[in-house]
Amino acid sequence: MTHTRDRRSGEFELIDWIREQVRTTASSEKVKLGIGDDCAILASSGGRDLLLTTDMLMDGRHFRTDEHDLQTIGYKAMAVNLSDIAAMAGVPVAALVSVALPRHRDQSAGDVARRLVQGLQDAATEFDVALVGGDTNAWGGPLVVSIAVLGETTGRGAVLRSGARPGDAILVTGALGGSLMGRHLRPRPRLREAIMLHEALDLHAMVDISDGLAADLGHILQQSGGLGAILDAGDIPIHADAREQSLRDSSSPLEHALHDGEDFELCCTVDPRRWEQGRESLLQKLAMTRIGTVTQEPGVRLRLVDGRIESIHPRGFDHLRD
Ligand code: ADP
Ligand code: MG
Numbered sequence: 001m002t003h004t005r006d007r008r009s010g011e012f013e014l015i016d017w018i019r020e021q022v023r024t025t026a027s028s029e030k031v032k033l034g035i036g037d038d039c040a041i042l043a044s045s046g047g048r049d050l051l052l053t054t055d056m057l058m059d060g061r062h063f064r065t066d067e068h069d070l071q072t073i074g075y076k077a078m079a080v081n082l083s084d085i086a087a088m089a090g091v092p093v094a095a096l097v098s099v100a101l102p103r104h105r106d107q108s109a110g111d112v113a114r115r116l117v118q119g120l121q122d123a124a125t126e127f128d129v130a131l132v133g134g135d136t137n138a139w140g141g142p143l144v145v146s147i148a149v150l151g152e153t154t155g156r157g158a159v160l161r162s163g164a165r166p167g168d169a170i171l172v173t174g175a176l177g178g179s180l181m182g183r184h185l186r187p188r189p190r191l192r193e194a195i196m197l198h199e200a201l202d203l204h205a206m207v208d209i210s211d212g213l214a215a216d217l218g219h220i221l222q223q224s225g226g227l228g229a230i231l232d233a234g235d236i237p238i239h240a241d242a243r244e245q246s247l248r249d250s251s252s253p254l255e256h257a258l259h260d261g262e263d264f265e266l267c268c269t270v271d272p273r274r275w276e277q278g279r280e281s282l283l284q285k286l287a288m289t290r291i292g293t294v295t296q297e298p299g300v301r302l303r304l305v306d307g308r309i310e311s312i313h314p315r316g317f318d319h320l321r322d
Contacts, residue, residue: 011320036223037161038087038208039151049158051151053084059142063185065102070112072185074119077145080210082127082189083264087208088158089198090151092127092191095120097134100144109138116145127191156198159268164205164224168269168294170231171197174287176213176263177242177256187264193286194266200278206268212259214300215314217267221300228299231292231312239263258302259315269294 019035032049033041039051057080059065063073078095085092097120101109113136124131129149173190190208197203205224207216213236221227233254242256251259275290282288292303300312 009320011318014320033158033160038084039090039158041088041153041158044152048155049153051085051088051090051153051158052148053081053151054146054148055081055084056144056146058144059102065112065143068185069119070115071119071122073143073145074116074121075123076119076185076187077116077147078120078123078129079127079187079189080262080264081147081149082123082129082191083187083208083210085149085151086189086191086194086266087206088151088153088160089156089194089203089206090153090158091195092129092149092151094130094132094150095124096148097131098146099134099136100141101136101138102143103138103140112143116143120147127189154195154198156202159194159198159203159206160223161205161207161220162223162225163203164220164227164269164294165271166227166294166296167272168204169272169275169290170217170229170267170269170292170294171275171288171290172209172213172237172265172267173197174263174265175237175239175242175257176209176265177239177253177258177260178245179239179241179260179262179264181241181245183239183241184262187262189264190266196285197266197268197270197282197288200282201270201274204269204271206266209261209263209265209267211261211317212315213263213267214258214312215261218300218314220267220269221294221298224294226298228295228297228301229292230295230301230303230309232303234305235289235291237287237289237291258312261317 030043039053042050044050057077205220209216238253238257242253246253302310302312
């Protein structure tokens, strides 16, 4: 679908505008990286940097309380926040959880909170992060859950979106597309994988795939100085759910893999020689695929199996437009 897009009114234009305002009003030596990446990076006196991220989930947008179990919603809310820590190759430490609980006749706000917290705690236990505080409110509106997570870098430091170089191999974890078939409710933040990859390959850039491969790879390329990429259509790992979903709509499995949101896999770039050297031993431990190469020429292009080249236009979700 083609929209006439007002360049000033999209989510990303708004975030750019906020970034400009913030730049002129505040500066702290402690802030190593502000708005624009998966996490902010703060210097700590302990040597390792601190990572800080927040994500808000709303009933009707990221989940549906009339369809989804509250424990599952709690798990998802925590997991998507942890995914941003994974995207920097960090280790999560602690989380704050704020809730706006719905007041409904058929279910008390306290009951909603208790079931939600079970799911939050399931994810917190699984990924070893401490739930250390939050804020509780109730209102006549729908359920909203907002989480902030503090993490720490490893000795290798954080992996930013902005470090890609021409010639880099582009890798993704897992398989992509069709998460709306149900997987989006139980995302697996790739924390362990991110650290293993960074340790083995010394990653140049990384992002977690929340808005779709094309859109999120686009963030890496744009923030790395306006680079481009060529992707090999036959190498993109397509999830079985993407094939299933394509039977129900007019998009191909490949289109689902390129554009569906909420995969929460990782996309990273690395020196192609490091990948060739480290590939065999890494593949014994985790599912990884090389899908293409970073180019000096801007724009994301797809090399089809028959050799033809097509441009890809990201269709990631924009909260202010879609
Ligand atoms: P992600 O998908 O990784 O959670 P987003 O696309 O939500 O990232 O956000 C992109 C960047 O913009 C992040 O660095 C985020 O912290 C920042 N950001 C988003 N909304 C705001 C806001 N209202 N004020 C300040 N920074 C924001
Ligand atoms: Mg992210």
